[in-house]
Amino acid sequence: MHFFGSLFRSSIGRKVLMAVTGLILIGFVIGHLVGNLQVFQHPDHLNGYAQFLQQLGPWLWVARGVLLVSVVIHVWAATVLTLENNRARGPEAYRIKHTIRATLASRTMRLTGYVVLAFVVYHLAHFTWGSVSRESFKDNLELYTMQSDYKFAGIPVVKAGAEVHDVHEMVVLGFSHPLVSLFYIVAVGLLSFHLLHGLDSMFQTLGLRSGRWSGALRTIAVVFCVTYFAGNLLIPGAVLAGNLRPHTAGPAFSSR
Amino acid sequence: MVAANSTQPLSITLRVWRQADARQPGKFVEYQARELSPDMSFLEMLDVVNDQLTVKGEDPIAFAHDCREGICGTCSCTINGKPHGPGRGVATCQIYMRTFRDGDVVTVEPFRAAAFPVVKDLVTDRSAFDKIQSAGGFITVRAGSAPEANGLPVPKPDADLAMDAATCIGCGACVAACKNASAMLFVAAKVSHLGLMPQGQAERDRRVLAMVGTMDELGFGNCTNYYECSAACPKLISHDFIARMNGDYLKASFRAALKPESAGASGGV
Ligand code: FES
Numbered sequence A: 001m002h003f004f005g006s007l008f009r010s011s012i013g014r015k016v017l018m019a020v021t022g023l024i025l026i027g028f029v030i031g032h033l034v035g036n037l038q039v040f041q042h043p044d045h046l047n048g049y050a051q052f053l054q055q056l057g058p059w060l061w062v063a064r065g066v067l068l069v070s071v072v073i074h075v076w077a078a079t080v081l082t083l084e085n086n087r088a089r090g091p092e093a094y095r096i097k098h099t100i101r102a103t104l105a106s107r108t109m110r111l112t113g114y115v116v117l118a119f120v121v122y123h124l125a126h127f128t129w130g131s132v133s134r135e136s137f138k139d140n141l142e143l144y145t146m147q148s149d150y151k152f153a154g155i156p157v158v159k160a161g162a163e164v165h166d167v168h169e170m171v172v173l174g175f176s177h178p179l180v181s182l183f184y185i186v187a188v189g190l191l192s193f194h195l196l197h198g199l200d201s202m203f204q205t206l207g208l209r210s211g212r213w214s215g216a217l218r219t220i221a222v223v224f225c226v227t228y229f230a231g232n233l234l235i236p237g238a239v240l241a242g243n244l245r246p247h248t249a250g251p252a253f254s255s256r
Numbered sequence B: 001m002v003a004a005n006s007t008q009p010l011s012i013t014l015r016v017w018r019q020a021d022a023r024q025p026g027k028f029v030e031y032q033a034r035e036l037s038p039d040m041s042f043l044e045m046l047d048v049v050n051d052q053l054t055v056k057g058e059d060p061i062a063f064a065h066d067c068r069e070g071i072c073g074t075c076s077c078t079i080n081g082k083p084h085g086p087g088r089g090v091a092t093c094q095i096y097m098r099t100f101r102d103g104d105v106v107t108v109e110p111f112r113a114a115a116f117p118v119v120k121d122l123v124t125d126r127s128a129f130d131k132i133q134s135a136g137g138f139i140t141v142r143a144g145s146a147p148e149a150n151g152l153p154v155p156k157p158d159a160d161l162a163m164d165a166a167t168c169i170g171c172g173a174c175v176a177a178c179k180n181a182s183a184m185l186f187v188a189a190k191v192s193h194l195g196l197m198p199q200g201q202a203e204r205d206r207r208v209l210a211m212v213g214t215m216d217e218l219g220f221g222n223c224t225n226y227y228e229c230s231a232a233c234p235k236l237i238s239h240d241f242i243a244r245m246n247g248d249y250l251k252a253s254f255r256a257a258l259k260p261e262s263a264g265a266s267g268g269v
Helices: A003-009 A011-040 A043-055 A058-088 A109-127 A167-174 A178-205 A211-240 B042-055 B127-136 B156-166 B173-177 B184-195 B204-217 B228-232 B240-258
Strands: A150-152 A155-158 B010-018 B027-036 B077-079 B105-110 B118-120
Touching: A003 A011, A003 B240, A011 A043, A011 A058, A011 A167, A011 A178, A011 A211, A011 B204, A011 B240, A043 A150, A043 A155, A043 A167, A058 A109, A109 A167, A109 A178, A167 A211, A178 A211, A178 B240, B027 B042, B127 B184, B127 B204, B156 B184, B173 B184, B173 B228, B184 B204, B184 B228, B184 B240, B204 B240
Parallel strands: B010 B105
Antiparallel strands: A150 A155, B010 B027, B077 B105
16 A cells, blocks of 8 residues: 555545644744744844745745645545545434534634635735735835844844835734734634644644643643734734834834 | 432433334434333333333334443434433443433434444444454454463553453444544544554554555544544543554554565465
């Protein structure tokens, strides 16, 4: 039997694919959040960081490719498994639907998954393709002149004086629409909820969970999800609360 | 939850799934069960209702049962939406009427799964489990007189864990309770109880691959870690065994892909 063939064909194999692609995507959302939290520093940071990512050229496309393939496999496996699950109950459903202990997060995975997928598309349209909120998209903003070097892992990767896209301004302007911000907060909340069951399930599917430390794993999952949500809440929250303002209108960040 | 009037006789309304055979459509039919002793078991209550139906010349309710002491796994009703009824860690035959209150409406359905077709009324065909079992739920031993009991040392913790898995009575409640009708808990219990023992090592990889493969073919659903199975299990077998099986399956698939093969031999494993 070919190992990869069995991953795609067997029930457990597909679940392993769900777990592994889920883990890759969790890794991405952590990195994405940590990178974006630079918005709270001088605009040089977020703008330098964005320029640095653009400079990666082919490597950026490799990373995007891995993420895209992960999303496709994750959604494919979820779809195939769900269709099989719907058939597995048989011709007749139970008259009395009873849940003994399945958590709300586990029972809403499909729903939260749909919202997250729709959100990812919107998010890309918002900040990557610029097809929504065109006026505040980076292409339509004045270029930003770096005041100091941007260092990544101690190495200066973007030099002072370089003219770069003003991503900092785009983010702040993007989140200054209360409805947009609210949608982000709700969507990321549901994503955190999705990850709560997802992370827990990953340990189970990869065979890493056992009764002796299942409580600890659950705690790790809960702490991760709460922290992740709080981190994400910070950016639109700070813009809405007026703590994070366009830097073109004075100092970008104040704690008031 | 023992009802307050647990020494008083009680009457309930039964709403039972009646289906003449696999090909005919079924429906719920209501029956009144009156003046029941609270110490009656649920199956004895069904016996009483069936006696009355027989006297009236009606077809009695078909339900599966055998040992009536929670060890054979034959009884299989879903009572008020929960396989094996309201108790925890008990089979349908171990449910007593004192669990219910006077005037309750009790809905009784068969275990629902595509892989467990209804034979009649509450009786389902669970031979899918036998197929999974015969695909790999065995070990190869030298036949003959019983071996010396301590001939093969087994660490006590392993033996205990294997025994937890071996308490599975193969009733199918895990499938019935799972919102995906997945058989993972049953298969995991069978895979683990042999895989934890030294006697089970020779076929360990082949066993998990064959049993999971057969499970997939039979149309069971896929586990999404609801953990309803282990909560409904009359033996409360832990879903930790599912994690163990997942790990075993992954390692076995990996090894199966890489294991050296003899160029001369064509058969064997
Ligand atoms: S009849 Fe044997 S377990 Fe219930």
